[in-house]
Amino acid sequence: MDSKNVIAAISLSAAVIILYSLFFAPSSQEISKEGGNNIQNKLESDTPLLEVNESLSELSREDALKENKRINFENQNIEGSISLLGGIIDDLTFKNYTETLDGSDKIILLNPKQINTGYYVETGWATNNKNITLPNSKTQWSIKGNNKLTPKNPVTLVWKNKQNLEFQKIFKIDDKFLFTIDQKIINSSEKIFNLYPYGQIIRNKAPEITNFYILHEGLIGVFDEQLVEKDYDDIEEKQFSKNANKGWFGITDKYWITTLIPQNNKEFRSDFDFKNKYKASYIETEPMEILANSSISSKTNIIIAAKEVDVIDGYAENLNINKFDLAIDWGWFYFFTKNFFFAIDYFFKLTGNFGIAIILITACIRIVFFPLANYSFRSMAKMKVLQPEMTRLKELHKDDKMKLQQEMMALYKKEKVNPVSGCLPIFIQIPFFFAIYKVLFVTLEMRHQPFFGWIKDLSERDPTSIFNLFGLIPWDPPSFLLIGIWPCLMGLTMWFQQKLNPTPPDPIQQKIFMFFPLFLTIILAPFPSGLVIYWTINNILTMAQQIVIMKRTKVKTI
Numbered sequence: 001m002d003s004k005n006v007i008a009a010i011s012l013s014a015a016v017i018i019l020y021s022l023f024f025a026p027s028s029q030e031i032s033k034e035g036g037n038n039i040q041n042k043l044e045s046d047t048p049l050l051e052v053n054e055s056l057s058e059l060s061r062e063d064a065l066k067e068n069k070r071i072n073f074e075n076q077n078i079e080g081s082i083s084l085l086g087g088i089i090d091d092l093t094f095k096n097y098t099e100t101l102d103g104s105d106k107i108i109l110l111n112p113k114q115i116n117t118g119y120y121v122e123t124g125w126a127t128n129n130k131n132i133t134l135p136n137s138k139t140q141w142s143i144k145g146n147n148k149l150t151p152k153n154p155v156t157l158v159w160k161n162k163q164n165l166e167f168q169k170i171f172k173i174d175d176k177f178l179f180t181i182d183q184k185i186i187n188s189s190e191k192i193f194n195l196y197p198y199g200q201i202i203r204n205k206a207p208e209i210t211n212f213y214i215l216h217e218g219l220i221g222v223f224d225e226q227l228v229e230k231d232y233d234d235i236e237e238k239q240f241s242k243n244a245n246k247g248w249f250g251i252t253d254k255y256w257i258t259t260l261i262p263q264n265n266k267e268f269r270s271d272f273d274f275k276n277k278y279k280a281s282y283i284e285t286e287p288m289e290i291l292a293n294s295s296i297s298s299k300t301n302i303i304i305a306a307k308e309v310d311v312i313d314g315y316a317e318n319l320n321i322n323k324f325d326l327a328i329d330w331g332w333f334y335f336f337t338k339n340f341f342f343a344i345d346y347f348f349k350l351t352g353n354f355g356i357a358i359i360l361i362t363a364c365i366r367i368v369f370f371p372l373a374n375y376s377f378r379s380m381a382k383m384k385v386l387q388p389e390m391t392r393l394k395e396l397h398k399d400d401k402m403k404l405q406q407e408m409m410a411l412y413k414k415e416k417v418n419p420v421s422g423c424l425p426i427f428i429q430i431p432f433f434f435a436i437y438k439v440l441f442v443t444l445e446m447r448h449q450p451f452f453g454w455i456k457d458l459s460e461r462d463p464t465s466i467f468n469l470f471g472l473i474p475w476d477p478p479s480f481l482l483i484g485i486w487p488c489l490m491g492l493t494m495w496f497q498q499k500l501n502p503t504p505p506d507p508i509q510q511k512i513f514m515f516f517p518l519f520l521t522i523i524l525a526p527f528p529s530g531l532v533i534y535w536t537i538n539n540i541l542t543m544a545q546q547i548v549i550m551k552r553t554k555v556k557t558i
Contacts (some may be wrong), residue, residue, distance in 0.1 A: 029173050064112035073149035086137040087169050090120035118204035125195045133161040151175045164189035177305035184297040197298035199260045200281035206232040219272045221249030222323040230272050237433045239273040255329050255444045261301040307444050312448045329442050340435040344481050354453030358534050366541045440528040458530035462486045483525040486532045491521030493539035
């Protein structure tokens with residue numbers, strides 16, 4: 001690998017990314033609120049849950065959970081409870097995921113609304129008829145029948161008003177992350193009512209986020225065919241509104257997501273806004289009419305999930321949720337990155353180790369592009385043997401750059417050398433480099449996955465450091481001094497690669513390239529260890545391939 005080409009490739013890649021983000025990156029189109037304001041005003045005026053200025057208490061999470069009566073839910077993946085005050089889902093824990101590698105603290109996502117980290121999901125009805133009393137955040141629901149929600153046992157909550165309307169919330173849960181709420185109203189009066197179903201996700205405070213450009217964390221939705229991604233600070237500055245006939249929306253973290261899926265083919269308006277709390281909500285734009293002595297119902301799907309690829313894709317297909325797979329941030333190169341994940345996952349299922357899967361996929365990439373590398377290395381070998389002649393031409397025509405270019409091109413043509421051929425393998429490898437970085441960074445499957453020895457998590461940096469002799473000295477260096485074993489191995493392989501390539505004739509370039517392996521070692525040290533392993537193995541295979549090709553070439557290279 002020619003270091004000059006590496007620098008050129010990296011520079012070009014950065015330029016492409018910057019230009020793409022400035023001119024071509026898709027941005028969500030904010031639409032006029034005309035036609036939806038009246039309905040939203042009804043929702044805001046009649047639904048106390050939207051009174052986001054409610055004060056927060058200093059209660060602990062445990063004490064907050066004890067304040068209200070609850071029904072518990074549990075399946076193979078999640079556990080938690082639903083508050084009977086308001087009928088909201090405000091307590092959810094992932095049973096199979098932990099905060100740290102030791103497995104002592106399970107991931108808690110949803111929290112009661114009265115504490116600082118409140119995060120909850122609520123559904124209900126809105127109306128413009130001030131003579132109807134509707135259930136709200138202060139409504140105390142009653143349990144009808146079963147009092148624990150499981151995949152085999154739904155739970156029904158009931159509340160009646162003074163207008164002879166009985167409201168029911170029928171909660172169902174599957175064996176993974178899907179809640180289904182059937183909202184039913186039984187009208188025992190002689191009157192006709194018009195009601196609008198709605199749902200909302202509210203988060204009191206923005207969580208700590210990665211804050212890296214390749215990953216979106218915040219509010220997200222797909223409305224008809226349009227993907228909308230809004231950061232927390234975006235919503236603080238300006239509300240977003242959108243009308244659609246199908247779609248989904250929610251709040252996404254790096255590995256977890258909370259989503260609402262309105263009924264298809266029923267027009268709804270969705271809003272992302274901030275009034276001391278972050279809110280993603282929807283309300284159907286056409287009212288549902290409930291006739292005298294009759295009933296109506298509305299169904300809402302809620303997915304509160306760990307973003308496992310097969311689970312997200314399964315819900316997208318089975319529930320016909322348009323573009324729900326975009327809940328995982330695959331990035332601009334969606335098809336390439338996602339298929340790259342499937343390739344690594346295939347080898348993982350064969351070997352049981354994601355590190356070995358990365359090594360195998362690296363070998364496959366080298367095999368696929370062997371012919372191109374063969375052509376490139378042969379050209380580089382010829383460039384190396386032509387260096388004395390090139391130096392002579394530069395001295396001969398040092399005052400006539402045009403003449404020098406003509407003589408150099410004539411030399412390349414005569415010897416059948418392509419001076420840019422060394423760049424081709426580098427440019428082809430760049431998408432794979434970005435793809436594996438993206439996969440390591442965003443996919444839950446790679447989280448807490450070990451390799452061998454000291455690498456306990458391929459999605460995190462190598463925890464060792466050369467500054468304490470890789471653990472031999474009892475001292476914990478600061479994070480900026482954590483340059484581990486694998487980054488050092490990567491830098492060493494890059495240094496050996498340089499010895500196989502033509503030496504730049506310019507003394508300044510020689511010094512720059514001499515420090516280039518050290519520079520990349522420092523730069524890539526904080527990157528996921530899986531990425532550094534990929535780059536190191538790729539270097540080793542490249543060197544082996546280059547040595548074999550150079551030995552077989554008819555051009556004398558020494």
